[in-house]
Amino acid sequence: MQKDSPFKALLECKSTDSRYETLLSLLEQRITSVARKRVPGWAVQDIVQDTLLVLLRKLSTLRSHDEILPLTFTILRNMIGNHYQGEKTEKKYRAKDFEDPAYDHLEKIETYIYQSEILELCNNLDGDFSRIVKMVLDGYSQDEITKEMGLKTKEALYSRVHRGRKLIKQALKEKNL
């Protein structure tokens, strides 16, 4: 029998369910690990708790469990950004702002700006990765991409994606995105 995605379980389980608690605890550990490397120790717990709080509030609004991880990262990024922004000026987004429809509006603007820069990065990347991303954006399936690239196995495709991804990761770091 095929197992379910853990994120699907997180979305569908009740908060009293023991699996829900286990999954949430795992997610908390991973978020803590990311936060620990990016903010001072005294701020870690606040950021983790705020991230989980906002995430849990937004869970019921998600259309699919596939949105859980990207949403977690968005919230965490904003919370970490808040921490540094808050040191300089007034906080960019406060926790309550996440409840405000205006927050979604701002988030969309920022995401759009993000996306424009990253798409430019992808376009400027020579070689297979840029081609693969374009095909993904055009709705090609894995089989179609593999065939179009003249590859014999899906593993060969994964390997090219992995190599291109490393370049993008480096470029994102250099651009501080």
Added chain:
Amino acid sequence: MSESRCSKPHLHELLGAYELGILPEEEKISLEEHILRCDECFEDLYDTAPLWHITRSRAKRKTSRGRKWYIPAIAAAVCLLAFTATFHYLSNEPATKRGRQISGSSITLIGPRGTQKETSLSFNWDSSLKASSYTLLVFDEKGDVIFSSETAQYNIEIDITREGPFEQNKTYYWKVEAKDDNGRLLSASPVSSFSIEAD
């Protein structure tokens, strides 16, 4: 049980395919189970989250026929446009109060883009929507609205020495929202940006 260094490199190599959404279901579930237990993989995904957002939000919904749908889809769109244009021509009616045709599409921002040297900014857009009014919104780098104005036209002129706290060497973002007679939002344009050059 958690792992700070990934102990399953064969799964780590699947992260890219996972982000692009091209991983088969079974492999995807195994990887997700792993991500929740592996600090390195989780953090790796966090680092490239912006790329992930693009492929998730922009990728067209996959179908078994993929791009082969394009040709009939484009042909259908062209036929529909031709029909709409002919219909409006024959009925000799203004499609909107500006005499434009309705095609149900969105708003295209024309300018300003790039670096602006003049103190007068001309915001221009085009739209095929049947909108009663357009609201121009200009944001600063923090995302705060620094200027907004409503018009029934397709352009708004701003003298930056008088309007809004515009500063030199800063980037500003703008968008346009279309509203109907009752003030309901019909559509919003994507965001465009411009900067103001120093003297």
